[in-house]
Amino acid sequence: MxxxxxxxxxxxxxxxxxxxxxxxxxxxxxxxxxxxxxxxxxxxxxxxxxxxxxxxxxxxxxxxxxxxxxxxxxxxxxxxxxxxxxxxxxxxxxxxxxxxxxxxxxxxxxxxxxxxxxxxxxxxxxxxxxxxxxxxxxxxxxxxxxxxxxxxxxxxxxxxxxxxxxxxxxxxxxxxxxxxxxxxxxxxxxxxxxxxxxxxxxxxxxxxxxxxxxxxxYEKTVATQADREARRKIILVTGIAQAQKFKEYLIDQDFDIIKHFNFADHHNFTLKEIGEIEMIANDLDADIITTEKDWVRIISIPEINDSFQNKLFYIPIMVxxxxxxxxxxxxxxxxxxxx
Incomplete structure (x- = not known):
């Protein structure tokens, strides 16, 4: 030491x-x-x-x-x-x-x-x-x-x-x-x-x-608003200490991760970042998957529109x-x- x-x-x-x-x-x-x-x-x-x-x-x-x-x-x-x-x-x-x-x-x-x-x-x-x-x-x-x-x-x-x-x-x-x-x-x-x-x-x-x-x-994928399951092609959004294990799990579940927005732990998402994520998801015709911890921060942004929320999914975890x-x-x- x-x-x-x-x-x-x-x-x-x-x-x-x-x-x-x-x-x-x-x-x-x-x-x-x-x-x-x-x-x-x-x-x-x-x-x-x-x-x-x-x-x-x-x-x-x-x-x-x-x-x-x-x-x-x-x-x-x-x-x-x-x-x-x-x-x-x-x-x-x-x-x-x-x-x-x-x-x-x-x-x-x-x-x-x-x-x-x-x-x-x-x-x-x-x-x-x-x-x-x-x-x-x-x-x-x-x-x-x-x-x-x-x-x-x-x-x-x-x-x-x-x-x-x-x-x-x-x-x-x-x-x-x-x-x-x-x-x-x-x-x-x-x-x-x-x-x-x-x-x-x-x-x-x-x-x-x-x-x-x-x-x-890992529990079943949960939709924020959409009345459907998440598509296989996704944008991954994380703001947790160790995102690699979560990413590996998604790959094992046959999700195709087109892009990974990997933020620092406890990241406070901005409306500008949400807009960028949504734009790429729209361009690539992909859904957005995040962790439950990140999801509670994202949905707390009052200006988030329905279009983004219809693409947003999260996966709860349990011990x-x-x-x-x-x-x-x-x-x-x-x-x-x-x-």
């Missing part, structure tokens, strides 16, 4: 030690708190996993007793905010808005930079709330969760990475020991037992907790466990009842 990485690592270790001995204030709440996060920068699939937990808890009868809380990365507002029908990605962030679109009838979706202040606000606004799911809060040590899920991307496993700036880790690999479970995300669906065991052995050097393996399950899903459910349920 570079000298800067060593210095950063030492600073983070000191910070974590101060929280461990509670020299820095650690807050606990009667409301159950579930934390989903990672050690690294970049996408490990946190939002799909938050959605997975919400679906499971709703099935278990916790509808309207749930809330999610995230920082609201990329939003133009500040402070605590509970989402309502007047919100959009600019007011609460694209990922919270995506969650709100799906779960607004079952869970309160909120954003706030300071979780310690935001959690009491959620409890005050929704006194019947029993569980709060924190999105991307693994390094937010001032809140003590009842259950902590650490995600690590199969394509960038934390034990092969280094702390910033030499690598992408926000803290030392030893931080994995705080998790109640470790979930390896974005695995190949045919990941064999032998490789799973090798990964588990490497993770066990840093955490003695259970390790689970999940993959990305799928390779095995031992019931074991994960048992550990999660036990943490809610026990703590």
């Amino acid at each position: 570079s000298p800067l990485s060593i210095l950063y690592k030492l600073v983070m270790q000191l910070r974590n030690h101060l929280y461990d001995i509670e020299h820095k204030a650690v807050f606990r709440f009667d409301t159950k708190v579930i934390s989903v996060g990672n050690l690294s920068m970049g996408g490990t699939g946190k939002t799909p996993f938050v959605e997975y937990i919400l679906r499971f808890l709703i099935e278990k009868g916790y509808s309207n007793q749930l809330a999610t809380l995230s920082r609201g990365y990329g939003r133009k507002t500040k402070g605590f905010r509970i989402a309502n029908d007047k919100d959009n990605p600019k007011t609460i962030g694209d990922e919270p808005f995506q969650i709100y679109q799906k779960f607004k009838n079952d869970a309160a979706v909120s954003v706030g930079e300071d979780r310690v202040l935001a959690i009491p606000s959620i409890i005050y606004e929704h006194p019947k709330n029993e569980i709060i799911v924190l999105d991307d809060a693994y390094q937010h040590r001032s809140v003590k969760p009842n259950f902590s899920v650490l995600l690590t991307d199969y394509n960038s496993l934390f034990y092969e990475d280094y702390v910033l700036p030499s690598g992408t880790l926000r803290e030392s690999r030893k931080g994995a020991q705080r998790a109640d479970v470790v979930v390896v995300t974005k695995c190949p669906i045919d990941l064999g037992k032998t490789e799973q065991e090798k990964i588990q052995e490497s993770i066990k050097k840093y955490s003695d907790k259970d390790v689970f393996f999940t993959t990305v399950k 799928q466990f390779l095995d031992d899903e019931k074991s994960f459910h048992h550990i999660l349920e036990d943490s809610i009842i026990r703590t």
Whole structure:
């Protein structure tokens, strides 16, 4: 590691030690708190996993007793905010808005930079709330969760990475020991037992907790307005951290990608860009396919016309466990009842 990485690592270790001995204030709440996060920068699939937990808890009868809380990365507002029908990605962030679109009838979706202040606000606004799911809060040590899920991307496993700036880790690999479970995300669906065991052995050097393996399950293509399926010839539009896997999936599904507009993660689309995409789609007689996360940002642009929306499709994704899903459910349920 570079000298800067060593210095950063030492600073983070000191910070974590101060929280461990509670020299820095650690807050606990009667409301159950579930934390989903990672050690690294970049996408490990946190939002799909938050959605997975919400679906499971709703099935278990916790509808309207749930809330999610995230920082609201990329939003133009500040402070605590509970989402309502007047919100959009600019007011609460694209990922919270995506969650709100799906779960607004079952869970309160909120954003706030300071979780310690935001959690009491959620409890005050929704006194019947029993569980709060924190999105991307693994390094937010001032809140003590009842259950902590650490995600690590199969394509960038934390034990092969280094702390910033030499690598992408926000803290030392030893931080994995705080998790109640470790979930390896974005695995190949045919990941064999032998490789799973090798990964588990490497993770066990840093955490003695259970390790689970999940993959990305792509759902059916969804039309924005069109009453038809997407044509095979498409324009691909992405503004996510790792677009290559999504692109490979589309190719495997026999889509002919004529052009790929590959923007940075959390990109705020402009009307000019939308116009350029539509012009090329019209010229090439192609449809437009994007991710669900990008779709919620695109459709929030009020000036988008019907012609563009008739060409626009998106593909939702879901978390799928390779095995031992019931074991994960048992550990999660036990943490809610026990703590």
